Amino acid sequence: MTGQPTEKAEAGWDSVADLVVVGSGGGSLAAALVARQGGLEPLVLEKTEVVGGSTAMSGGVLWLPNNQVSRAAGVEDSPEEARQYFAASVGDVGPSTSPERVEAFLNAVEPMTDFLMEQGVPFRHCEGYSDYYDELPGGKARGRSLETEILDLRRLGPWRQKFRARADLPPLPLTTSDVSPLSLAPRTAHSVATVAKVAARMTKAKLTRREMRGTGSALQGWMLLAALRAEVPIWTGTRVVDLVVEDGRVLGVVAERDGRTVRVRARAGVLLNSGGFAHNQAMRDKYGPAPASTAWTSANEGDTGEVIEAAMRHGAAVDLMEEAWWIPSSVLPDGTPQFAVYERSKPHSILVDSNGARYVNEAASYMEVGQAMYARHRETTAVPSWFVMDARFRRRYLWGTVPGGFTPREWLTSGYMKKSDTVEGLAEQCGIDPAGLRDTVDRYNASAEQGKDPEFHKGERAYDRYYGDPTVRPNPCVAPVSKAPFYAVAMYPGDVGTSGGLLTDEHGRVIGENGEAMPGLYATGNCTASVMGRTYPAAGASIAASFVFGWLAAHHMIDNSRRSDSVA
Structure with a gap:
């Protein structure tokens, strides 16, 4: 059962392992660590030349309801409250959010967290990072999200050069x-x-x-350190192109490595954690809402969907293929997408459609705003929408990584950021109905003077206020858009990855179109239909699900292998 992957270890195979993991995101390394501890030999295959997946490019947060780290930090929580919030925020939207999968996720939180801390991953509570719908039953204003301590990436040694770190943000x-x-x-x-x-x-x-890094670099850096200590084999530059299936059972994968095609045997099972199809325009056009563009996504470049398509060719069922982890984004003059999170909670700003009308609480969860953008677009033009700011916003607050009070010349000359001394002049530059925008601004300002937003209730959730400006009272998210000059930036429904894909059960097993589990095939992460359904309940929801179902899948393979050994 165990032993290092070896060349031609079995006839017809170029290499053999117990657990073959496709992709190197957080759930992959969690599964590999569990497999190693349980006596299985894992092998991680990463398509790109760097390890970490989209997890390494993320905020590096895991949403883990009723976790022991947050409780130790003074966050009161319980299994009942966790279930209550999950039911209220996520609900049941189909097989991906079945009661069995939800219970499996919630019940795995504490033992998985314990296991990873034993492996040297130093978790800490994300203080004040509220659940995104804290007003719902079971919601927590202090949040349930975890992150890791900051890490010196030089501890990775020679693997530092093979580790994914975002180049578009300062280190x-x-x-x-x-x-x-x-x-x-x-x-x-x-x-x-x-x-x-x-x-x-x-x-x-x-x-x-x-080289001190936080966020996703820290999380995946700690995970990679643990994997290296456990001597988990990781092959970079290895692209999986197909599954090997015999008599209905997945036996391994076909991959391209070092310019040749190799067949890799998986004795216990294959775990897919290859990401979604954010960078596959054909798949986005086929499954997703329109319009959509790979130019708007901030997912890693390996997120191209061919592994999902391979599993579908062999009969795997899929769901939620039209969904993504939406995040309103602009496209900088050089073509780089830049998502907007903290910007949308600041006062002296609104988001409008082509008629100049507001249609959503701008400070709400990024996924909620992205979904609202598409819903509005079915009625009128809302892709792009326009984020409108007055002079106080531009003087005081960051836009992306650029400080308030400084607007790069290229932003204005390229047309990325529009500027005008009047609301009507700004509308004309953006192609917005001038009278519509004027009316919206006037109505918004009338209540914003008192810090109120009776239309969309901006600033009423703890999450809204997390990124607000506490010096603006009584509502840190709401103040008039009235001081010239006025600015606007086109906003698109960007994303950090698609969130629909292969259907899996509570053990992480891929379900076939016949409704039965496909023997030998497991999946987690963005290549699956998420247990979070169509909602992002809090920071780190997608990463937590990837970790948990990778952890569960590895345990299921270990249990199956032990049963097989006892029968033998």
């Missing part, structure tokens, strides 16, 4: 709790102190020649 040693105050600097004493704290970390890192 800042940040924790989640640093992001909101940094987006406000220097508006509050807390924001100024946070700038000083992060600057001190950067200075210390430079003096000690360390």
Whole structure:
């Protein structure tokens, strides 16, 4: 059962392992660590030349209801409250959110968290990062999300060059709790102190020649360190192109490696964690809402869907293929998509369609706003929508990574950011109905003077306020859009990955079109129809599901292998 993957270990195969994992995201490494501890030999196959998947490009957060780390930090939680919130926020939208899968997810949280901490992953509670619908039964204003401690990536040694790290963001040693105050600097004493704290970390890192990273880089860095300590084999530059199926059972995979085709045997099973199809325009056109473009996605470049298509060719069932982890995004002058999270909660701004009308709480969950954008587009033009700001917003707040008070010349000359001394002039530049935008701004401002948004209730959730401006009272998210000049940026329904795909059961087994589990085939992550359904209940929901179902799948393979050994 065990042993290193070996060349021609069995007739007809180029290499053999017990568990073959396709993709190197968080759920992949979690499964590989479980397999190794349980006596199985894992092998991780990564298509690109770098390890980490979309997890390494993310905020590096896992949403784990009723977890022991958050409870230790003083967050009161219980299994009953976790189930209550899951039911209220996610609900049951089909087989991916079946009671069995939801219970499997919730019940695995504590043992999985314990296991990863034993493997050296230092979790901490994300203080103040609220559940996205904290007003619902069971919702928590203090949140249930975990992140890891900051990591020196130089600890990865030679694997540092094979580790995925975002190139479009500065290499800042940040924790989640640093992001909101940094987006406000220097508006509050807390924001100024946070700038000083992060600057001190950067200075210390430079003096000690360390490469300190937080967010997804830290999470996946810790996971890779654990995998390297456990001697988990990882092959980069290995693209899986098909499954090997015999008599209805998945026996292994066909992959392209070093310019040749190889067949890799999986004695216990194959776990797919290959990502979705965010960068596959043909699949997006076939399954997703329209319009959609690969130019709007922030998913990693390996997110191209061929593994989902391979599983479908062999009879795998799929669901939720029209969904993604939507996140409103602009497209910078150089063509790079830039998603907007903290920007949308700031006051002195609104989001409008081509008629100049608001249609959503701008500060709501990014997935909720993305879905609202498509829903509105079915009635009128809302792709793109326009994020409208006044002079106070532009002077005070970050836009992406650019500080308030500074607008790059290229933004204006390229047309990426529109600017006008009047609301009507701004509307004309954007192709928005001038009278419609004027009417919307006037109606919004009338109630915004009192910090109220009777139409969409912006600022009433704890999550809305998390990224708001506490110096603006009584509502940190709502204030008039009235001071010239006015600015606008086109916003598209971008994403950080698709969230529909292969149907799996509570063990992570892929379900066939006949309704039965496909022997030998498991899946987790963005190549599956998510247990979160059509909702993003809190920060780190997608990553947590990937970790948990990777963990569950590996345990199921271990149990099956032990049963097989006992029968033999």
